[in-house]
Amino acid sequence: MSAVQLAAGPCVLWANQEVLNGLSRRFQSGGAEVSVLHIVVLAVLVLVAAAVWWAVGHVGAQREGHSYHSARRLFGELCVLHELDWPSRRLLRQLARAHDLAHPARVFVEPSWFDAPQLPADLETQRPQLAALKQRLF
Helix, strand or coil, X not given: CCHHHHHHHHHHXXXXXXXXXHHHHHHCCCCCCCCHHHHHXXXXXXXXXXXXXXXXXXXXXXXXXXXXXXXXXXXXXXXXXXXXXXXXXXXXXXXXXXXXXXXXXXHHCCHHHHHCCCCCHHHHCCHHHHHHHHHHHC
C-alpha cells in the first residue's frame, strides 16, 4: 500500500460513516415520526382492500351460481316464484312452524305436510285455505 492510500483510508471511512448515520437516523428514537394522518391513510387502505376482497368474493360466488345457504331466503324466493300473497306466505310459514321444520321450504316439495292428521288448533280452522294452497302448489 502506498502512503496516499494509507492517508485516504480514514477519510473514506469517515465519509461512509456519515452515509450510514444518515440512513440509520430514521430508525433512532425521534428520527421517524408517525402522524395521525399516516395511521388514517393506512386504515383507509386496509378498509378499501377488505371491501374489494369481499366484493370480488361475493360477485364471484353470484356469477358461479353459488348463493349462501339460507332457509329463509329459499322460502322467500319460492313464495315469489309461486306468486303467493302475504296471507298465503304467512299460512305456509305457520304450517312449517307447526311441524317444527328446520327448512320451511320443505312445504313446497312435500305435500304430506298439508295432510298431517294433527294440526295445531289455529291451523285446524284454516284447513280449507291449506287445501287450496296445496292444490295451487301441487
